[in-house]
Amino acid sequence: MYLSNIFSDPEKMERLLDILLSSLLPLLKGALYYTIPLTLISFIVGIFIAVLTALARISGNPLLSIPARVYVSIIRGTPLLVQLFIIFYGLPTIGLVIDPFPSAVIGFSLNVGAYASEVIRAAILSTPKGQWEAAYSIGMNYRQALRRIILPQASRVSIPPLSNTFISLVKDTSLASLILVTEMFRKAQEIAAQTYEFLYLYTEAAVLYWVICFGLSLVQGRLEHRLDRYVAK
Template sequence: MKMYLTSIFSDPERLDRMMSIAQSSLLPLVKGALTYTIPLTLISFSIGLVIAVLTALARISSVKPLQIIAKIYVSIIRGTPLLVQLFIIFYGLPSIGVTIDSFPAAVIGFSLNLGAYASEIIRAAILSTPKGQWEAAYSMGMTYPQALKRIILPQASRVSIPPLSNSFISLVKDTSLASLILVTEMFRKAQEIAATNYEFLLLYTQAAALYWIICFLLSLVQGQLERRLDRYVAK
């Protein structure tokens, strides 16, 4: 690395060229983040959260078939790499006649993956609710669904928000894997630009810096949200 930096700063022409490449590539990278990386994250997280809630409820239900299905789903997703899951959806399914475009394939893969991991967070949050809350709800004449909706899930959501926020930030970084199934998100843009000028280290570092900025801003939002929750709980 030291020799690389020395070679750059000792060559004014190459330094100017790299500065020019960095400036010209910034807008395409930001565009890739705005048009694919961020939408992919938001859509996948939203769908994955719905899957997570349903899976968590299935895991704690008294219906054995639902429990078994939910356990198998979580076990398969948590026991296989996300990259393999994406490849199966995008490259594997066409072999049996099911062809899915790259962006929907990425959404399906990320949603299923997040749903499995987030379901454990939500399940733990629900189970951490004191039994007295259930008993109080039943004593008021509430049914099981009413108790869940009005009493249990609101409390569980406050417990699960911090770890779910971490999952959201991790998902932002994981979207870079979508480049391997041809989604032209930010990292894919960096690869395409680097293929034309061969400045791979520069472009990949620039993409990494943008990922860091996005995640840093999200971590600030997460911190603010957690402080508000702490004040709410304290009251």
């Protein structure tokens, strides 16, 4: 009934189009200034955490492997939204106040680090033991073998699942709106609160998320194709 009223009334239709067109630029700014930078920074920091965590888990040293295992278990066993709330709303109760954007970066980075560490750990363990033995036979130590032989091979195995993690992170950044980060979905919420066109503005935001993720999926496909050709050679 609501949709039929909109499409049958030229004035309402014109008003709706004006709202959608006028909101497009603020939504794009929210994506360019917050959503995309938040995704990139969190992913880069998260991958760094993931590599360290994966190496700690396979090190065989309980002082390293046990804390890494606990960290992964806690992050993977609790909702991302709860983690963001603890960082932004919980820590100030003990005197540690963090601004919205850094809070989001910390939360997303820790989350990516836990999940990506399992991908990287599996990729490292999938490398044939003969690669280690070959590296040691030519005089490399553990660090040299890891840096020059093992990690380059593991990276090719882990790129496809890590690409999926990156695309998922783009969508997860919408949760940052709940800790006052003015990213794309937060912009949609603010405009919808003024115009009361929640359905159309949220749909517009959803379409923009889809466009971004679709573009990233195309890049992922090309990257995986190149990796397949490289491995085949």
